[in-house]
Amino acid sequence: MKMIKVFAYALRDLAVHYKIATVERGAEHFLWVIQQAATQTPMRGWDQLALMIVAAVVWITPFWWMFERRLARGAHYRHRVTIRIEAALSHCADTYREQPGERGPRLRDLDRVLEAAEDAILRAHRYAGTIRRRSARRGVVRHHAALVVGALRAETLRIDVEPDTALPRLGAMLATISERSAEGRIGALLSPDVLTDVTPVSAARTKVRESLHVAFVILIAMVAAVAASLVLPSTGVRSELQPWLTLGCAVLAAIVVGGWHRVGRILELAPGK
Structure with a gap:
């Protein structure tokens, strides 16, 4: 609880410093909720939405840090490659x-x-x-990962040509990657003979392309939120419901444009993921 209060006070102080009144009121109301120490003014409209966001950030951030970013790293984080490969193997x-x-x-x-x-x-x-950020091993492992992804994509492209042959081969590759990843052999996820004549995937290009996709989805969500905030007052919707409906419109627009899987990846950037 002390850690949660520290995050709440820090968020409030940042809001005061940058003169973000809505976030400041949300943080103060959150502090009042947990310790009866701040204003007792009822929260309505945008202030209520700010309270919800502040509460989510303040409550979730400490747990996110403990389970994902602590020095020992959580098991789910360390074995994310194995977990996702197992999901792909199952599919x-x-x-x-x-x-x-x-x-x-x-x-x-x-x-x-x-x-x-x-x-x-x-x-x-x-x-x-x-691996340390400046370690010589880092570049070697990243190049190997690019080769592995290139091999997976090459096998995936054969699904539309010979599915009964490509799917078992793809499954065997995924099983090998999963096993070696679980063993910590991230520099030998596939054997060298499998990676012969494979074109490595550009990690930088993949990152830029996905970043552009995510930025576009966020932009569409913002446009939807602005449009909803302009339209809702003229529809007679109560002011207490307008922030929730605006948030729903933004999320719905993001899902329609980017798909739920991409919206889920955006949510991974938020505290708690």
């Missing part, structure tokens, strides 16, 4: 068991989980927490 097996003419939805789901798995592989050195 690959489910897709293979389906009849050839009924694999459409499974293949779309497989693309989604493979994208998450590739992202985890490219960040394997970061999740493992065993």
